Amino acid sequence: MKFFAPVVHVLLHIGILGPLLMGILDSSFLVLPFGNDLLVVALVTRHRNEVPWYVLSAAGGSTIGAFLLALVSKKLGEEGIQRIFGQRRYEKLKNRVGSRSGFAVALAGLAPPPFPFTIVIAAVAAVGYPIWKILVSNFLARGVRFTILSLLALKFGRQIVGFAKTIPFEVAMVIFIAACFVASGFSVAHWLRHPKKAASAAKVAD
Secondary structure (H helix, E strand, O other): OOHHHHHHHHHOEEEEEOHHHHHHOOOOOOOOOHHHHHHHEEEEEHHHHHHHHHHHHHHHHHHHHHHHHHHHHHHHHHHHHHHHOOOHHHHHHHHHOOOHHHHHHHHHHHHOOOOOOHHHHOOOOOOOOOOHHHHHHHHHHHEEEEEHHHHHHHHHHHHHHHOOOHHHHHHHHHHHHHHHHHHHHHHHHHHHHHHHHHHHHHHHOO
C-alpha cells in the first residue's frame, strides 16, 4: 500500500481537481472501475460542505473523458470500433441500442461496472450520434450518480473510513489498483494498435 500512498495523498489534497482528473482518465481509455467513486466518497467524508463541487468536478471530468473517447471513435468509424471490441460484441450492442442512443449513454453513466461504459460511448459515436448529445446525457447521468454517492457518504462516512483502515481492505485495494494498472496498459495498447491496422487497411484499399 505504501507504493500507492503518494498517489492517493495527491488525489486527496488537490481538492476538486482530483475528481476532475480521475473522471477524465476513467471515462476515456483507461480501466479504473470505481476509482472516481471511491475518491468522491473519501473527499465528501473529509469535507462535507464541498459536495456540490465534487459532484460537478467528477461529472465534468467524466464528460471530458467521454468527449475524447467519442472523438476518436467517430474518426475510427464502425469498422475501427469493431476491430477494437470485436464484431460480435459490437453488433450485439448496436442491435440492443438501436435508436435509443441517448438512453444508452445515460444508463452507461449511471450504472456501475461491469456495465460497458467505454464501448457504449464508442459505439454511439461511431454510428454518428451527435457528440453534444453524448456529452449532455453523460454529464447529467454522472451528476445523478455522484450526487447519490455523496449522500451515501454523508450518511455512512464514518463506517466507510473505519472499514478503509482495516488490513483486508488495504490488501484488496493493492490488488485492485495493480489490476487497474495492468488492465489500463492493455486497453491503451489495444486502442493504439488497432487504429494503425485500420489505417494500413485503408491505404491498401486505396
